[in-house]
Amino acid sequence: QQPVQSPQAVILREGEDAVINCSSSKALYSVHWYRQKHGEAPVFLMILLKGGEQKGHEKISASFNEKKQQSSLYLTASQLSYSGTYFCGTPQAADKLIFGTGTRLQVFP
Amino acid sequence: DTEVTQTPKHLVMGMTNKKSLKCEQHMGHRAMYWYKQKAKKPPELMFVYSYEKLSINESVPSRFSPECPNSSLLNLHLHALQPEDSALYLCASSQVSRGEIYGYTFGSGTRLTVV
Numbered sequence: 001q002q003p004v005q006s007p008q009a010v011i012l013r014e015g016e017d018a019v020i021n022c023s024s025s026k027a028l029y030s031v032h033w034y035r036q037k038h039g040e041a042p043v044f045l046m047i048l049l050k051g052g053e054q055k056g057h058e059k060i061s062a063s064f065n066e067k068k069q070q071s072s073l074y075l076t077a078s079q080l081s082y083s084g085t086y087f088c089g090t091p092q093a094a095d096k097l098i099f100g101t102g103t104r105l106q107v108f109p
Numbered sequence: 110d111t112e113v114t115q116t117p118k119h120l121v122m123g124m125t126n127k128k129s130l131k132c133e134q135h136m137g138h139r140a141m142y143w144y145k146q147k148a149k150k151p152p153e154l155m156f157v158y159s160y161e162k163l164s165i166n167e168s169v170p171s172r173f174s175p176e177c178p179n180s181s182l183l184n185l186h187l188h189a190l191q192p193e194d195s196a197l198y199l200c201a202s203s204q205v206s207r208g209e210i211y212g213y214t215f216g217s218g219t220r221l222t223v224v
């Protein structure tokens with residue numbers, strides 16, 4: 001029931017790109033993405049809706065494939081501030097958001 | 110005001126103590142949530158309040174008792190906790206609107222240690 005993310009961890013140099021994947025065993029109607037820095041609260045990044053509509057901010061993009069029950073988060077030209085743990089979240093029912101297993105991203109100078 | 114405020118930030122309590130965690134938001138959000146997060150793990154949903162009514166209880170032990178006094182406040186009452194309940198407790202809120210899905214705003218959490 002919990003979405004599975006891959007990879008579990010990524011190490012990057014500034015300016016490099018990364019892709020984080022989120023897969024669900026259940027049908028997806030929307031996917032949330034959050035970033036949590038060490039010792040801080042998760043911060044909402046974006047929502048992807050069925051049909052391709054995307055809501056978000058920052059220089060981070062994402063895709064959503066309803067048929068494959070997958071979503072991918074794309075971080076291009078990474079910055080030091082991108083470091084943290086990224087979680088996808090999938091609504092299992094109204095108001096019931098279940099977080100994925102998490103991907104730890106570290107960006108070094 | 111675009112924040113969710115949680116107090117206290119840190120709490121150490123004995124297994125026989127009674128304590129409460131508090132959460133407040135003034136964004137007009139009508140859904141509020143409690144999540145529990147262990148180190149290096151994702152947040153786990155505990156309770157959901159929608160329009161001040163408990164809508165989801167994820168089979169949480171009765172030693173955790175949620176309360177929503179009004180649309181801006183959410184409490185989590187703790188009693189007779191176990192050491193394994195030590196974790197970061199996160200409160201979150203979101204808008205609720207038929208047919209629309211909104212992101213969650215999280216508070217900074219209460220780091221709870223049960224001794």
